[in-house]
Amino acid sequence: MRVNKDDQVLVISGSSRGKRSRVVKVDRAGGLVTVEGVNVVHKHVRRSRRNPQGGRLTMEMPIAVSNVQVICPLCTQPTRVGVRYGEDSAKFRVCKKCGADIAQISPAKK
Ligand SMILES: [Zn+2]
CATH class of the missing domain: 2.30.30.30 (SH3 type barrels.)
Known part of the structure; x- marks a missing residue:
């Protein structure tokens, strides 16, 4: 969810x-x-x-x-939400329409 x-x-x-x-x-x-x-x-x-x-x-x-x-706070459109892994497996929620990060889910691991 x-x-x-x-x-x-x-x-x-x-x-x-x-x-x-x-x-x-x-x-x-x-x-x-x-x-x-x-x-x-x-x-x-x-x-x-x-x-x-x-x-x-x-x-x-x-x-x-x-x-x-x-x-999405950036493109202000209702959207589906994806998950993206950044550096050091930090986890982000992303907008499926514009691809922007909506929020970080979990911090980077060392
Ligand atoms: Zn968006």
Whole structure:
């Protein structure tokens, strides 16, 4: 899974299709990402000591990674993400459209 926290992504499915936003949380084991402003649900809460007013809490629920595409910060296009090995087997994520490095995944080994 080549999506990380704070990546800009394009939602390609569901009611927020076409929306560009930021990844706030990644669940690698579950293959899920939580995207800012996407899949927002309202949770109705009773009054309690912690929440004396009660009311509606808005929160974002995770969506499947397959429903988002990473947006390359350089060419600003939604793209697939590849992996490139640099010097000393440092690992980079690369944009499949323009070939630019998006981010480094792991540092060089000695
Ligand atoms: Zn690019």
